[in-house]
Amino acid sequence: xxxxxxxxxxxxxxxxxxxxxxxxxxxxxxxxxxxxxxxxxxxxxxxxxxxxxxxxxxxxxxxxxxxxxxxxxxxxxxxxxxxxxxxxxxxxxxxxxxxxxxxxxxxxxxxxxxxxxxxxxxxxxxxxxxxxxxxxxxxxxxxxxxxxxxxxxxxxxxxxxxxxxxxxxxxxxxxxxxxxxxxxxxxxxxxxxxxxxxxx
Amino acid sequence: xxxxxxxxxxxxxxxxxxxxxxxxxxxxxxxxxxxxxxxxxxxxxxxxxxxxxxxxxxxxxxxxxxxxxxxxxxxxxxxxxxxxxxxxxxxxxxxxxxxxxxxxxxxxxxxxxxxxxxxxxxxxxxxxxxxxxxxxxxxxxxxxxxxxxxxxxxxxxxxxxxxxxxxxxxxxxxxxxxxxxxxxxxxxxxxxxxxxxxxxxxxxxxxxxxxxxxxxxxxxxxxxxxxxxxxxxxxxxxxxxxxxxxxxxxxxxxxxxxxxxxxxxxxxxxxxxxxxxxxxxxxxxxxxxxxxxxxxxxxxxxxxxxxxxxxxxxxxxxxxxxxxxxxxxxxxxxxxxxxxxxxxxxxxxxxxxxxxxxxxxxxxxxxxxxxxxxxxxxxxxxxxxxxxxxxxxxxxxxxxxxxxxxxxxxxxxxxxxxxxxxxxxxxxxxxxxxxxxxxxxxxxxxxxxxxxxxxxxxxxxxxxxxxxxxxxxxxxxxxxxxxxxxxxxxxxxxxxxxxxxxxxxxxxxxxxxxxxxxxxxxxxxxxxxxxxxxxxxxxxxxxxxxxxxxxxxxxxxxxxxxxxxxxxxxxxxxxxxxxxxxxxxxxxxxxxxxxxxxxxxxxxxxxxxxxxx
Numbered sequence: 001x002x003x004x005x006x007x008x009x010x011x012x013x014x015x016x017x018x019x020x021x022x023x024x025x026x027x028x029x030x031x032x033x034x035x036x037x038x039x040x041x042x043x044x045x046x047x048x049x050x051x052x053x054x055x056x057x058x059x060x061x062x063x064x065x066x067x068x069x070x071x072x073x074x075x076x077x078x079x080x081x082x083x084x085x086x087x088x089x090x091x092x093x094x095x096x097x098x099x100x101x102x103x104x105x106x107x108x109x110x111x112x113x114x115x116x117x118x119x120x121x122x123x124x125x126x127x128x129x130x131x132x133x134x135x136x137x138x139x140x141x142x143x144x145x146x147x148x149x150x151x152x153x154x155x156x157x158x159x160x161x162x163x164x165x166x167x168x169x170x171x172x173x174x175x176x177x178x179x180x181x182x183x184x185x186x187x188x189x190x191x192x193x194x195x196x197x198x199x200x
Numbered sequence: 201x202x203x204x205x206x207x208x209x210x211x212x213x214x215x216x217x218x219x220x221x222x223x224x225x226x227x228x229x230x231x232x233x234x235x236x237x238x239x240x241x242x243x244x245x246x247x248x249x250x251x252x253x254x255x256x257x258x259x260x261x262x263x264x265x266x267x268x269x270x271x272x273x274x275x276x277x278x279x280x281x282x283x284x285x286x287x288x289x290x291x292x293x294x295x296x297x298x299x300x301x302x303x304x305x306x307x308x309x310x311x312x313x314x315x316x317x318x319x320x321x322x323x324x325x326x327x328x329x330x331x332x333x334x335x336x337x338x339x340x341x342x343x344x345x346x347x348x349x350x351x352x353x354x355x356x357x358x359x360x361x362x363x364x365x366x367x368x369x370x371x372x373x374x375x376x377x378x379x380x381x382x383x384x385x386x387x388x389x390x391x392x393x394x395x396x397x398x399x400x401x402x403x404x405x406x407x408x409x410x411x412x413x414x415x416x417x418x419x420x421x422x423x424x425x426x427x428x429x430x431x432x433x434x435x436x437x438x439x440x441x442x443x444x445x446x447x448x449x450x451x452x453x454x455x456x457x458x459x460x461x462x463x464x465x466x467x468x469x470x471x472x473x474x475x476x477x478x479x480x481x482x483x484x485x486x487x488x489x490x491x492x493x494x495x496x497x498x499x500x501x502x503x504x505x506x507x508x509x510x511x512x513x514x515x516x517x518x519x520x521x522x523x524x525x526x527x528x529x530x531x532x533x534x535x536x537x538x539x540x541x542x543x544x545x546x547x548x549x550x551x552x553x554x555x556x557x558x559x560x561x562x563x564x565x566x567x568x569x570x571x572x573x574x575x576x577x578x579x580x581x582x583x584x585x586x587x588x589x590x591x592x593x594x595x596x597x598x599x600x601x602x603x604x605x606x607x608x609x610x611x612x613x614x615x616x617x618x619x620x621x622x623x624x625x626x627x628x629x630x631x632x633x634x635x636x637x638x639x640x641x642x643x644x645x646x647x648x649x650x651x652x653x654x655x656x657x658x659x660x661x662x663x664x665x666x667x668x669x670x671x672x673x674x675x676x677x678x679x680x681x682x683x684x685x686x687x688x689x690x691x692x693x694x695x696x697x698x699x700x701x702x703x704x705x706x707x708x709x710x711x712x713x714x715x716x717x718x719x720x721x722x723x724x725x726x727x728x729x730x731x732x733x734x735x736x737x738x739x740x741x742x743x744x745x746x747x748x749x750x751x752x753x754x755x756x757x758x759x760x761x762x763x764x765x766x767x768x769x770x771x772x773x774x775x776x777x778x779x780x781x782x783x784x785x786x787x788x789x790x791x792x793x794x795x796x797x798x799x800x801x802x803x804x805x806x807x808x809x810x811x812x813x
Contacts, residue, residue: 011566021215024380028215035346036380039322046776047568057460059346060453061379064537066554077564083557101566105779106770109564124557143790 003056004161007063009082010074011099012040012047015147019074020051023151023160026170027055030162037061046102048078055161070159071125074133074150075099080117089126093154095133095146096197129157131197136189145186152190153197164191206252210387218350218372218379219244222314225354226284227256228385229310230362230392233276234260235269237646238675239288240323241377242316246286247676254688257391262678265617265646266291270298270313277309277367278404280394282358286314289330290616294647296333302367303338304406304414306421308395310362312354313339314370319499320533322374325597325616327531329500330371334477338418339369340425341477342434343449347381349474353434355386360428362392366421369477373499375450375533426478434474435483443546444469444491446484448476448504451497454539461536464543479507488517495546496523499534522546567605572777573793575739576600576667579713580608581773581797583636583665586723591634591663594624596648598640599674599741600667607774610638618647625651625660625732634727636663641697642672642680649700655732656705663726664734666708668697669741677744685748701734708734716800742793754794754807757787761804769802 006023010016017038024036035058038051052063065084073079073094086092096114103109114130121128131153133146140149148171155164164187171183204214205224216224222245226234236246246262253260259276263269266287273283287295292315299313315333318324334341340360342353354370361368402410429435445468447455452472459465471487473480488494488508496505505523512519524530527542537554544551570577580603583591595601595611596619604611615623624637639648644666655662670685672678679686681695701708709726711719719737726733745751756777759766763785770778770785775798777791787798787805799805 012568021380025215028213028382034215034381037375038378038380039374040378046566046571048566059456060450060536061375061381062454062533062535064535064554066556067536078566080559081563083559086557088555100779101564102569102774102776103564105776106774107780111564112560120557120559 004069005063005067006053006070007068007085008051008072009078010049012049014074016049016074017051019147019151022170024053025174026162026166030166032161033057035061072154076117080112083121086125088124091159092121092125092128093159094130095150096130097132097134129194129197131193136193137186140185140189141182145183148183148186149190152187153194156191156194206255208385210385213382213384215380216347216383217244218347218377220248221347221350221383222354223248225351226358227388229355229358230282230389231284232258232281233273233283234258235263235273236286237263237266237269237291238678239291240675241374242286242288242314243675264681266294270295273311274298274302277307277311279397280309282310282362284312289315289317289328292330292333300337301406303418304411305404306365307361307367308365310358311367312357312361312370313367316377317373319373331503334369338422339367341369341371343371343476344376345450345452347379347383351383364421364424373450422478429475429478429480430483432475435480436472439466439469441468442492444487444494445497446471447497448473449499451499451534454534454536455497457536458540458543481511484508484511485515488512488519491519493520569776570602572775572791573742573795575669575713578797579667579737580610582719582723584608586727587636591636592627594620594635594637596620596639596643598643600638600640607772618643621648621651621655621664624662625655628661636665638665638667641668641682645681652704659731661730662732666736668736668738671741671744673741706732706734708736710736710738712739713737714739714795714797756789756792756794756808757799757805758808759786759804760806765804766802769798773798
């Protein structure tokens with residue numbers, strides 16, 4: 001993988017931007033030219049957060065529709081919403097679990113089922129990997145580590161230009177020492193789940 | 201990003217946010233004085249300076265508004281210190297009055313004004329193009345496109361400013377402020393000596409008689425800046441052929457990626473303008489002379505396009521100039537997709553259709569929402585209960601703008617930062633309808649207070665609700681003059697909001713908005729009165745309170761009675777902690793902040809047990 005446009009989408013508060021920075025730093029540490037970008041709107045929690053990582057010498061941090069080689073979806077509905085960003089033959093690695101938007105909580109809107117997302121993506125994407133990130137993160141100690149589960153799954157299934165080892169080194173180097181063990185556990189669970197997720 | 205910005209040596213490469221890179225660049229340029237009003241997408245520049253302020257060699261303040269920020273820094277540069285002032289694009293409107301004249305009065309110590317523009321309105325009420333301010337005020341203008349350029353241009357803009365003694369505009373856009381890329385550091389200079397101020401009213405006091413020669417000198421400085429632009433390393437040319445592209449700002453990235461990806465690099469001429477004002481006229485004329493056709497690629501207004509057209513006419517250069525059009529619109533952000541279409545149209549190439557997946561159009565939306573436990577939600581709920589659809593709601597800029605969304609629908613109009621009181625007063629005077637104005641604490645200090653003074657002076661009939669959450673929450677919890685605590689601990693000089701309002705001639709009523717009964721009682725009493733009235737709904741932003749370690753840990757609420765009986769509360773309060781699980785109403789314990797407001801509205805919801813958390 002020489003050049004890749006990676007599109008990340010999630011919900012405010014999920015740690016999407018933390019994961020983005022960690023991935024960009026990992027790429028840089030691997031000697032890959034990297035540009036990343038983020039749109040976090042009005043710094044509010046609960047809205048959609050989108051970010052990008054472009055590896056291999058791109059200058060623009062923007063990804064247009066149909067341009068993403070990889071889509072990393074930190075939340076199921078947002079993964080579905082962002083599928084138009086994917087290019088034909090791209091890879092989707094997503095969280096199979098949901099964070100309900102307020103309209104769904106209020107019973108005014110219906111949350112799409114996992115099968116609908118898989119059905120839409122399959123045939124267009126080369127590969128779709130879905131992992132229950134929140135449950136696995138809870139197993140690691142806190143739901144907050146769902147972001148680490150996802151990026152580990154992505155690295156483990158070859159969607160990123162570096163492996164899980166590089167992520168482990170980044171977690172050890174860049175996260176506060178106190179939360180390193182928990183996040184390493186999340187990486188381990190995410191990497192292990194990637195194989196199962198392929199079949200999902 | 202920690203202290204590396206202050207300590208990293210020349211030659212080190214770090215991954216930086218564009219805004220962090222600007223901070224390092226200003227430090228490399230010798231900045232000693234930083235003022236700002238926070239505003240997305242500029243906020244991380246001052247936030248970085250604030251976080252490092254205990255160890256950094258500069259004075260820092262979150263000024264009360266943008267006008268004040270520029271004036272305070274204007275004084276500092278007159279006293280000889282290199283200064284940086286940061287704000288978002290609409291903030292420059294607030295600072296425009298001193299800005300226009302500061303260019304006359306000069307900036308002996310050097311001064312950069314960072315204007316963070318927002319093409320696409322990611323977090324703003326308009327997408328004005330502040331490159332026009334450079335023309336209006338006579339300010340040299342730099343437009344970085346990458347994190348490395350953010351750093352380098354911040355440094356060089358400050359150095360240029362100091363040598364010309366002219367304020368310089370560093371104009372970014374959201375994509376550039378929030379880009380993240382490798383940045384190779386330069387050296388940090390020794391403390392530059394403050395240039396000594398020698399009293400000289402003819403030079404520094406723009407009375408009409410002195411302002412006229414000041415304007416002459418401003419134009420002379422601009423000519424010197426034009427010479428700098430002619431030789432600026434940020435204005436570069438590459439490629440061959442008779443088709444040319446002139447690009448500025450973030451548009452340079454899109455053009456470069458398209459040429460590279462489509463194998464066109466080198467086959468067309470490109471002139472990148474990083475220092476885009478004053479126009480390097482000779483350089484551009486020379487470029488135009490080599491081309492049969494030139495495309496101007498710039499986001500938003502056709503600023504360069506019009507100037508380059510005029511230049512070609514003035515110099516008698518016969519070249520086709522293509523600018524704004526179907527592929528290069530006058531609004532929104534650009535991307536490779538539309539720049540590619542423009543490149544192909546110019547070269548007579550076909551643009552292959554991009555194949556994309558389509559998804560259902562009616563997916564549930566996920567608008568930004570007031571957080572679980574946000575005291576503003578409670579205040580809106582109570583105001584709705586008392587005033588309903590009868591009152592007209594005048595809104596302002598901040599988290600509480602989200603009161604616009606259903607179920608509250610508590611924003612009927614909004615002009616700009618600080619306008620809720622004054623615009624609401626005008627509406628009340630003109631319509632005779634009851635008006636409730638919502639404004640936050642930071643926004644009140646910013647420019648709401650002048651509206652209050654006007655409302656008192658002219659007895660406008662308006663109820664002002666100050667949603668005082670003890671911080672500037674929307675832009676990332678920056679301190680404001682009224683806060684009790686910052687990340688560095690207690691605020692030694694808080695401005696007393698109640699006393700300030702009393703001094704204006706109104707005795708405000710203060711409530712805790714999370715106390716439903718007390719808030720309703722205060723609002724009901726206000727509803728029966730006329731003239732200017734102020735309710736202060738004071739309760740700390742829960743996220744900020746947690747961050748500064750002042751949050752009380754309360755267990756989440758839970759449904760103990762009939763879930764079906766809670767649906768009214770669900771629909772009228774719309775807290776993000778509410779959830780429907782298999783059709784049954786419940787409260788998500790992970791999401792619930794334990795504010796206990798819903799407990800006051802329903803007998804079927806009770807506080808959780810302490811040990812539940």
